[in-house]
Structure formats: C-alpha cells, structure tokens
Amino acid sequence: MRHTLPLAPQFYVTAPQPCPYLDGRMERKLFTALQGDTAETLNDALSKQGFRRSQNVLYRPSCADCTACLSARIRVADFKPSRSQRRCMKRNADLVRSANSPWATEEQFALFRRYLDSRHADGGMADMDIFEFAAMIEETPIRSRVVEYQDAAGTLKGVCLTDVLDDGVSMVYSFYEPDEAFRSFGTYIILDHVEIARAAGLPYVYLGYWVPGSQKMGYKAGFDALEVYHGGAWQDLGDPADYEGETHPLSVDPIAEQVARISLPDTMRTKG
Template sequence: MRHTLPLTPQFYVTAPQPCPYLEGRMERKLFTALQGENAGALNDSLSAQGFRRSQNVLYRPSCADCASCLSARIDVAAFTASRSQRRTLARNRGLERRATSPWATEEQYELFRRYLDSRHADGGMADMDVFEFAAMVEETPIRSRVIEYIDKDSRDLAGVCLTDVLGDGLSMVYSFYTPDRPKDGLGNYIILDHIDIARSAGLPYVYLGYWVPGSQKMGYKAKFSGLEVYFGGQWQKLKNPEGFEPEQHPLGNDPIAEQVANIALPDMAQKRR
C-alpha cells in the first residue's frame, strides 16, 4: 500500500516548559511538519506569518498568557546603517564570505562548541553532539545555504550562519562565531552582511528570528533600522522598542483552534500541478 502525505498541514502544540527568555514564564509552541514537494511553498507562507524553521519543523510561540516573542525581520529598503554598525563593518573588512551547500564540517562543529561554551553554556543546545549538529545543518527540505566567514589572513573560520532562501528574503536560522573577537561585533556583522546579500539579490527582507521585549539577549535586534515585528496578525514597523508593550494577559491570546483557523496556507493542490 502506498502512503501519501496529507495535503493540508497538521498543527500540534508542545507541552508547557520554562521560557528561555522571560524568567517565571512558561512557553508553548504551535508547530507543523515541513516535508514533501510543497515544503518550499509552505515555508514561505508560514514564515510570512511569524513561523520559524528548525530542521523539518515549522513553529511559532503559542503561549497561554503571553505574546512577548515576536517574529522580527528587517525591511532591506528601509535599513540604514548606524554609525556603530558602520564601525562594525569596518572592523570586519578582513573577513571573506563563502556560501556552501548545507553540509556540516568538523571545523564548523568545533567553532559551534566554542561559541556555546563561551556564550550559552547553560542553554538548550549546550549538550548538542556532532551528530545533532549535523542534523541541524543538513536536515532541510528547502533551499538552504551555509554562509561561512573566513579570516583572510589566517584562513580560520570566524563565523557561520545557516540561512534559508525564501521567496521574499533570507531567513537566518542560526548563526555562531568565534568568541576570540569580542570587540568586533561578529553577530551584528553577520546580520549586516545578510542585508547586503538580500539587497544584491533583490530580496526585500532578512528574517532574524524572534525579538523579545525585556530580554537582554534579544535586545540587539531592535538596533537595526527598518525592523518589523509580526504582531496582531500582521507585520508592523517597530518605531519605539523601549516603549513597546506586548500583550500579557490570560485572555489576550486566541484559543489554539482559532489560531490554526486563521493561518493562511498555500494552495497545495495548485502547487502539485
């Protein structure tokens, strides 16, 4: 008997677990599988509605009493580098960009481990082994690239970003970099370089993941001009990050069934023709 994948994606919700960004809160995620010949169309559609990809899963926060995690993207046409960001570009002129297929290497994993041990030793990825790292990089059913940043003099690997190519932009799935250059702003530089890649490719957006008001580790995203957040079912320009007040109320979020009903899906049958 031949089994086929359902044309309509099935959505599920994770069990509550401690929020990694806001102390004392619990998080849940709404998610669906990303697979089959229509994976690219589904990824494009749901990314435009605040979802993120992790391997072959698309997810977005669906917490019962908090809406602080907001999907963020940069409008490339509206972006202008600040003085600080121009200095970051200048400090990293000695790096060379190299785009490759999504294959994991030992050099990448070694840099990944150093990055985690230095910056996220108690995070959810702290125990990730080389096989899990390879799965994170290589298990992608869509068009993805590994963008490497190489020191021109030493030829050492300084930074890496796993990047998805969407219909309307670049999605920075996960980036990491050497902890040996703390003053160079490598994390910000990788974002700035992705803005340049998107601009040269004629793509309007760079998707950054989630911005969380009140979370210090996410604060850097609000420093990019042209930033938009997905809030209230639509993308909105973030004009005043310090004064942004997300909804935090037990009745502030729609029930799961309503959230799923309001998700716009691509015409899978049309895509199959």
C-alpha cells in the same frame, strides 16, 4: 497498500517548558512538519506569518499566557546602518564570505562548541553533540546555505545557516568566535545578510524572534527598518516600550483560533 499524507498540513502544540527568554514563564510552540514537494511553498507562506524553521519543522510561539515573542525582519530597501554598525563593518572588512551547500564540518562544530560554552552554556543546545549539530545543518527540505566567514589567514570566524525564501533570506542560526568581542561578529553577520539580500533583489532579512524584556533578544531592536509580526500583520517596530503589555495573559487567543487564521497556499487548502 500505499497511504498518502494529507495535503493540508497538520498543526500540533508542544508541552509547556521553561521559557529561555523570560524568567518565570513557560513556553509552548505551535508546529507543523515540512515534507514533500510542498515544503518550500509552505515555508515561504508560513515564514510570512511569523513561523521559523528548525530542521524539517516549522514552529511559532503559542504560549498560554504570553505573546511577547514577535517575529522580526529588516526591510532591506529602507535599511541604513547606524554609526556603530558602519564601524563594525569596517572592523570586519578583512572577512571573506562563502556560501556553501548545507554540509556540517568538524571546523564548524569546534567553533559552535566554543560559542555555546562561552555564550549559552546553560541553554537548550548546550549538550548538542556533533551528530545533532550535523542534523541541524543538513536536515533541510528547502533551499538552504551555510554562510561562512573566514579571516585573511583562512580561520573560520563565523557561520550562519541561512534559508532562501521567495521574499528574503532567513537567518536560521548563527554562531561565531566568542573570544573577539570587539569584532561584534553577530552584528556583522546580520549586516552582511542585508547585503546578501540586497544583491539578490530580495526585500527582507528574517532575524528570528524579538522578545521585549529579554536581554538575549534585545539587540534586534537596534537595527533600522525593523518590522515585527504583530496582530496578524507586519508593522514597523516603533517604540519597543509599547510591547510590554504582550506578557498579559488576556492577550492570548485560543489555539484553535490561531490555527484557523493561518493562511495556507492555495494548493494546500482543504477542498470542501
């Protein structure tokens, strides 16, 4: 007998684990599966509501006593690079960009390992092997690209796994050569994605989560025309100090209320 999956996505919550961004706090995620013919439609809809993709899963922080993590995106039409960002673009003018199908290579993995060992040796991805890396790159049910950056000698300097949404590009994960800090590869890859979105006529570049109080995520506040998803709507970042209260436990809504407020595409809504 054939069994069909329910049309409306099912949402689940992970068990608490130590937060990778704020010391002394525990993180929890609300997540749902991406599968079937509706994967792209669901990814587009939930990305607009603060969700992020990891392989075939969409997730959003849903911690018990903290709402600090805020999805961030750059408004392409209004973005103007700062003086230091313009210098970064000039320093990396020699790089050649190529956008490829999501396929993992040994050269990518070698760069990925150097990046992790230098920047995130104690992070949650530190023990990833080449098979797990390949799964991160290749297991995508939606339109994704591996954007590579090579220097004039053909040496791979940076990589970004990028999803193409109906309203922008989403930088799922990027890594780069850690031994050339003066290049500011991480900043350059974001700046170049603004140009990618602009050339494609897409209004946004999704950067992932900005976390006030976290040094790891603080750099995102340095980009112009930045919006964050806060209180169920996108708004200009404004003064980062205004978000310090988001770690207060009374700022958290119950899981059932969070799920009830998620807006699903019309084709996925449960019919009564």
